[in-house]
Amino acid sequence: MNWDDLRIIAAVRDEGTYAGASARLRIDETTVGRRLSRIQRDLGVPLFDAVDGLRRPTRHCEAVLEHVGAMAAHAAAIDRIKESQPGPVGRLRIASTNAVAEELLAPHAASFLRGHPGLTLQFLTSSGNVKFSRWQADLAIRLRKPEKGDFTISKLGEVGLYFFEPADRSGAEPVACVYPDELDAIPEQQFLRAKRLTNVRCVTDNVRIIRTMIQSHQPRGSVKIPRVWSLETPPPDDRRQRR
Template structure:
């Protein structure tokens, strides 16, 4: 059931006419009639009967209205929740890669959420970019700067990247690379200089890390995915001269929203702590 449609039932009952409900809800009178017909078809019930020029609720309608009344009470209570919570209130959808969500944001999320009880974060993790034009996310963290778009974009910082190779292995190590569509990133630019045919191709950083950890493979990893590997004596780590830039995208209509501003500040802190580490 659509809550807006259910409100129409209550408005018709209170006003007695479609015209009265239309004026009260500020919607077209024909829309009132159409939506009521839709509910009646969905429920298999007749909700109103015409009597003396008015719309009188049927017995079945009164039963429906009892639930609508309870829903209205709950809706009002939901609206008052923010009044009891300190700080900003809202639900923010953050789109990013699995590695950034798991290794940069998640370790710092608990403290942030405990300090802001009115906020809820939803992490949308995927190697595919969300479509901001369809409002699939509120914020996005990307490792490539978008060419254009109807959103606010700012640089979060950069990420150090390392090339790992086994110190000792029989024959040529298995080279891990990223897909061809990521050919412009610094990792792929460096790997092309190795003149080794990639044997494992993936956009999943965890897969590359697992292969490198086997001491049989070579590949490039961002710093947040390889902290423990840097101390592995069976691996040789080379810090690459180029770094990955990190970009923050924000829906334009949310730039001045209090909950969004607090979340943006937190995201920036996550990456500044990463840079200091």
């Protein structure tokens, strides 16, 4: 039995006419009659008699309505469950790069979860794009807009880019750190390609690896330093000093 169809039986009983049930349920009157005929055909018993221009429930209909009433009570109880849980409820899957997840989202995740006790966050860290058509994530944070697709897009902020190279160039040519080919379209990679770096022997999308190598005072590369962000993450002072 379709619950929407069963609600039609109760509406016709309460209103006495198809027109009244139609107005109450906000569906077409012909739809009320068609679906009620289907229910009667499936059950094999008449549910209403026409008496003085009104629809009067038969004894079979009264028996059905006892169960419909119980089902309506259970449906109302299920709907009240959400009232016991303030705010949104469920699992929110966020797809982002490692850098965004570690530097911008993780520092604020604990306070966010405390403020929304019904939510669970799942971080999906990858440099590749997720397929929303396959429901791989609920939200994606990326450094550029998707090339196609109907999405709701909001700008979260701006990211400042810093290019690092050794101050002492008297020794061997430094190793250059760049991003993998799948990130060719992001501003950092375009900037690095324009520099026409040589001795490119470190390829990674992990900013922690690039940062560690830069701290060894050997390679050249770029790292992302948050400058303006919706989460208000301030840039660490020590990175400004190493600019």
